[in-house]
Amino acid sequence: MAKVLIATEKPFAATAVAGMKDVIEGAGNELVLLEKYTEKAQLLAAVADVDAIIIRSDKIDGEVMDAAKNLKIVVRAGAGYDNVDLAAATAHNIIVENTPGQNANAVAELVLGILVFTVRNFYNGKAGSELMGKTIGILAFGNVGRNVARVAKGFGMNVIAYDAFCPAEAIEAAGVKACASQEELFKEADIVSLHIPATAETKLSINYDLCNTMKKGAILINTARKEVIDEAGLLRLMACREDLKYITDIKPDADAEFAKFEGRYFSTPKKMGAQTAEANTNAGIAAAKQINAYFAEGCTKFQVNK
Incomplete structure (x- = not known):
């Protein structure tokens, strides 16, 4: 026993x-x-x-x-x-x-829930926009990424994905466009949803240069790990580009600094993905x-x- x-x-x-x-x-x-x-x-x-x-x-x-x-x-x-x-x-x-x-479905539903909240201007009473027709880029196509793709399709979104360890054929078989690189994903998507683990290769990889390739009005959403974000770089970029939004269920170390970008930043009080x-x-x-x-x-x- x-x-x-x-x-x-x-x-x-x-x-x-x-x-x-x-x-x-x-x-x-x-x-x-x-x-x-x-x-x-x-x-x-x-x-x-x-x-x-x-x-x-x-x-x-x-x-x-x-x-x-x-x-x-x-x-x-x-x-x-x-x-x-x-x-x-x-x-x-x-x-x-x-x-x-x-926990994959719970995280996926949170991603789309926060996205609706964001594109509707955090429900402040002002006119917002819709997710239908927008392109969501999924970085890492594991269990969570696949569920995000499934739910996003229900909103009528275009779904693209990149995963260094998942063959393009497997991504395409799920009805999702496979990007050739992380850089291509960031350039093509209106919204990028992060689902990468915190490893030696990924820590601080979501940085100023990469995020600066995103489209005007783009949204970055992180329900993965805090460590993958280069917070100093992202703060610097958001100060330069007033069109970008960052939303997360992982309160950043620099939460007070991000909070200064009113209307462009949101964090849940604690990690909510599996809650x-x-x-x-x-x-x-x-x-x-x-x-x-x-x-x-x-x-x-x-x-x-x-």
């Missing part, structure tokens, strides 16, 4: 926890909870004797792994996993997995099933570290 810890500073919905409990205990494993903890010491104490951990945005670093002598697997309930130290996990012989696709009851439950249940599969069959299908 494996002991599984759900460690969540921001807890799962109660219904999600109940479903995860049924899955974990139904397979003969034990489930324990650490919710709304306020100090790292609480996490370090809780991991001391567990075999598996399910997290959301919680940070699992080398210190946590040192404290977790029995730990074999960490599953991040969500797509991103930059809150887990993968190198440290590999050094400790710990499997790290994510749950790709479980739906459905996504919360889907990701949690998927994480629980993956842990069961690992202990029952040695399955590591969603492993992200090597």
